[in-house]
Amino acid sequence: MFKPSFTISPDVLSAISEITETKVIVERSRVLPLNELHLKRQALIRMVHTSTSIEGNKLAEYQVDRVLSGMSVAADDKSIMEVKNYQEAVKEVEKLAERKEKLTLDLILKIHAITMKGLLEKEKTGGFRPADIYIIDEMGGGKEKLRFKGPDAKDVPKLIKELLEWLKHAEKDNLHPVLKAGLFHSQFVHIHPFSDGNGRVTRLLTTYLLYSDDWDFRKVIVLEEFYNKNRQDYYNALAYNWETQYAPGADFTDWLEYFIAGFLVEARKARDVINSLGFNLKDSPKEQTYLDTDEIKILDMLSGKFKITSDEVVDTIKVAKRTAQLKLKNLVDKDLIEPKGRGPSTYYVVKE
Known part of the structure; x- marks a missing residue:
C-alpha cells in the first residue's frame, strides 16, 4: 500500500495553524449575497484560466470570462474546448463534493472524461493510459531531456487503488485535510495515469478532496494561481526527491512545504478579499439581504x-x-x- 514518507517541520505546523485560523475567519465573515456570488464567479474564472494555462492554454483571463459566459472569442477551438470542459469538471466536482461522495476509481475516470472530452481519442478518454508515458523537456537546439517516466501502464490501476486505500486510512487517522490533499496531489501526478490531462485532473481531484472535507474557503480560494505564478517552481517542487523514473519510497517533505506555503498565500488572499466586503462596510437595508x-x-x-x-x-x-x-x-x-x-x-x- 502507498505509505508516504514525510516530516512536518515547525514552519509547516505554523503555516497549517494559520491556515486553520484563516479558514475560520473566512467562514464566519458576513458577506452580502451578491458580493459573495461575484467573488465565487471571479474565483471560478481564475481557477479555469490558471489551471488550463499551466498546461499551455493561450486564452487570457478576460477571454476565459467570455467563454464561461457563453460569448465568442477569437481563439482556436481546442483552447475554447479546454476551458469549457474544465468549467464542466469543476461543476461536477462541486456537485459530488456537496453529496460527500467518496473518491473512487470510477469517479476519477468520470472527471477525466469530462475534462478531456473531444481533446483525446475516445478510447483514451475516461480510461487509464494503454502505454508507458514520458515527460520530455525541450532544451533548445533540437535537444531534449527526460524529466520523468511514469510507472508501467500495467501498474497504473493497482497504484491508483492503493492511493485510494491510503485515503481511507488517512481519514481514519484524522490526517489534516491540507496534508492529505497535498500528498494526494503529488502521488497522483507521479502515477500519471492518463495519456493526457494528468495535471488538470490532479488539480481537480485535489480541489474535490478539500471541498469534500469542507475546506473550500467559501469557494473563493484559487490554489492554481500560486502554481501558475511561477510554473517552473511548481514543476521543480513536484520533482523534489524524485528520480527521472517512478519508484516507490520518495520523500514528500519538500513538496509539502511548497504546497502548504502556497496554500497559506492563497488563504490569506481569500481572507483579505472577504474582509474587504464585510457587512461592517455597508449598512443600507437593501444590502442586508437574507436568503433561504x-x-x-x-x-x-x-x-x-x-x-x-x-x-x-x-x-x-x-x-x-x-x-x-x-x-x-x-x-x-x-x-x-x-x-x-x-x-x-x-x-x-x-x-x-
Whole structure:
C-alpha cells in the first residue's frame, strides 16, 4: 500500500495553524449575497484560466470570462474546448463534493472524461493510459531531456487503488485535510495515469478532496494561481526527491512545504478579499439581504454556470416549475439576478 514518507517541520505546523485560523475567519465573515456570488464567479474564472494555462492554454483571463459566459472569442477551438470542459469538471466536482461522495476509481475516470472530452481519442478518454508515458523537456537546439517516466501502464490501476486505500486510512487517522490533499496531489501526478490531462485532473481531484472535507474557503480560494505564478517552481517542487523514473519510497517533505506555503498565500488572499466586503462596510437595508436555503443553492448554481433556466432550478432543488419560477422572481426582486430573453427562452444571470 502507498505509505508516504514525510516530516512536518515547525514552519509547516505554523503555516497549517494559520491556515486553520484563516479558514475560520473566512467562514464566519458576513458577506452580502451578491458580493459573495461575484467573488465565487471571479474565483471560478481564475481557477479555469490558471489551471488550463499551466498546461499551455493561450486564452487570457478576460477571454476565459467570455467563454464561461457563453460569448465568442477569437481563439482556436481546442483552447475554447479546454476551458469549457474544465468549467464542466469543476461543476461536477462541486456537485459530488456537496453529496460527500467518496473518491473512487470510477469517479476519477468520470472527471477525466469530462475534462478531456473531444481533446483525446475516445478510447483514451475516461480510461487509464494503454502505454508507458514520458515527460520530455525541450532544451533548445533540437535537444531534449527526460524529466520523468511514469510507472508501467500495467501498474497504473493497482497504484491508483492503493492511493485510494491510503485515503481511507488517512481519514481514519484524522490526517489534516491540507496534508492529505497535498500528498494526494503529488502521488497522483507521479502515477500519471492518463495519456493526457494528468495535471488538470490532479488539480481537480485535489480541489474535490478539500471541498469534500469542507475546506473550500467559501469557494473563493484559487490554489492554481500560486502554481501558475511561477510554473517552473511548481514543476521543480513536484520533482523534489524524485528520480527521472517512478519508484516507490520518495520523500514528500519538500513538496509539502511548497504546497502548504502556497496554500497559506492563497488563504490569506481569500481572507483579505472577504474582509474587504464585510457587512461592517455597508449598512443600507437593501444590502442586508437574507436568503433561504433554496435561494442560496440557486446562487451557487449561478456561480458555476453563469446563467440558469427555471428548468435547471427544478432539477437542482427538486421543486415544481411554478415554485422554481417564484424563487427566481424573489431573487430578481432582491436585485441579485436579472432575466434575459423572453418566454420559454428566458434565462437568468447575475445582476451586474
